[in-house]
Amino acid sequence: MTYDHYLEEPGNLEVEYFSTFGTQRGGNGFHAFWGEFEYGAKAWWTTEFYVDGQTTFDDSTIFTGFRWENRFRPLQLEHFINPVIYIEYEQISEADKIIKEVEGHDLESDFLTPNAVARQGHNHELEFKLLLSKTFKGWNVALNPLAAKNLSLSNPWEFGYAIGASRPLALKASSNNCNLCRENFIAGVEMYGGLGDTRSFGLDNTSHYLAPAVAWNLPSGWTVRFSPGFGLNDDSHRLLLRWGLSREFPGFGEMVGRLFGGHQ
Amino acid sequence: MRGKSCLSTAAAWALLGLLAFSMPCANAQMEHSTDEHDHLHHHHYAQFAKAPQDARTKSNPLAQDPDASIAGRKLFEQHCAECHGDQAEGRRKAPSLRAQEVQEATPGTLFWILTNGVVRRGMPDWSKLPEPERWQIVTFLKTLKTN
Numbered sequence: 001m002t003y004d005h006y007l008e009e010p011g012n013l014e015v016e017y018f019s020t021f022g023t024q025r026g027g028n029g030f031h032a033f034w035g036e037f038e039y040g041a042k043a044w045w046t047t048e049f050y051v052d053g054q055t056t057f058d059d060s061t062i063f064t065g066f067r068w069e070n071r072f073r074p075l076q077l078e079h080f081i082n083p084v085i086y087i088e089y090e091q092i093s094e095a096d097k098i099i100k101e102v103e104g105h106d107l108e109s110d111f112l113t114p115n116a117v118a119r120q121g122h123n124h125e126l127e128f129k130l131l132l133s134k135t136f137k138g139w140n141v142a143l144n145p146l147a148a149k150n151l152s153l154s155n156p157w158e159f160g161y162a163i164g165a166s167r168p169l170a171l172k173a174s175s176n177n178c179n180l181c182r183e184n185f186i187a188g189v190e191m192y193g194g195l196g197d198t199r200s201f202g203l204d205n206t207s208h209y210l211a212p213a214v215a216w217n218l219p220s221g222w223t224v225r226f227s228p229g230f231g232l233n234d235d236s237h238r239l240l241l242r243w244g245l246s247r248e249f250p251g252f253g254e255m256v257g258r259l260f261g262g263h264q
Numbered sequence: 265m266r267g268k269s270c271l272s273t274a275a276a277w278a279l280l281g282l283l284a285f286s287m288p289c290a291n292a293q294m295e296h297s298t299d300e301h302d303h304l305h306h307h308h309y310a311q312f313a314k315a316p317q318d319a320r321t322k323s324n325p326l327a328q329d330p331d332a333s334i335a336g337r338k339l340f341e342q343h344c345a346e347c348h349g350d351q352a353e354g355r356r357k358a359p360s361l362r363a364q365e366v367q368e369a370t371p372g373t374l375f376w377i378l379t380n381g382v383v384r385r386g387m388p389d390w391s392k393l394p395e396p397e398r399w400q401i402v403t404f405l406k407t408l409k410t411n
Binding site: 004006007009010011012040042043044073076077078135137138140168171172173174175176177183219250251254 | 331334335336338339342346357379380381382383384385386387388389391392394395396397400
């Protein structure tokens, strides 16, 4: 959930399936999922399109909406702290449970509404993040403050945060080709939560999570991610179990360019 | 209801427009003439001059490591060959790394370029690779023969 300042390589497409299993006190657990298409439009601009859905156990499986995310890198060189500007537009129903980020007064109890009712409500939302990230001696530390505004209603601006640190298990690459080399694994921990809104800024009635995370990058372009997230207060889900599988397609933009009449 | 529909349509058009703007960039790049191509490559090498003095004089801590160039070759194939070519000979998107300018550059300069990228010209920064891996790539690049 925490972004560093690294963008998709230009011309590459990454396709990901991502899942969140969540427990629900007083209701049914759920499995939310997204399909993600991430494209490196430029070395300084990455654009992503998400399609979300969810299954609430003993209820139903529904499509919940889409998101369009853009990340822009304003500075050319590496600096002590590297900023990236993140802008997302989302059109999702109130039944969305992917919890891509936590904002405002998002609470576990918001998820009790049955799908048939929750899907009637639609949100058009703009979300802004400032991604601040620094890599030092193999460690990446990132902080993502966020502000979001629901465009459909006269809702206030909502705020949230994500903070994380991660490191590859080995800093030097081995000389042989291998899938299980330590350098292919990245381990880390992140914390994310809500910070209220313009009417009531702070930690009251907010939810927060602490989540260790591990990623396995295979040389073939596949990546597997796994992260169990633990709720830190009574307003949080007790457990959010996340995993994702993605595949990188290098040269996708060039391939599309050729399809539309470019030279080899 | 109408408002929602308009918003969706606008978002869909904006998405299509942006993708149309970004994808043909590869196409446009391919249509550069040879002169433009050489000019582009010259600009890539010109980036070397921007490396600060303390970065240029940095020595490669893995220069004497016999495995470094082998590991560097592996990393090059994973991260660099797509743009620079399997033999680092250069492609339309990125210049040859066998060029004299690269081979004459100090290891510190190459490390600085890898770390910072040439973002405006399409090369991402590779500081996401740990420092020792970047030095391994530099070690490999220094084993290449000039064109």
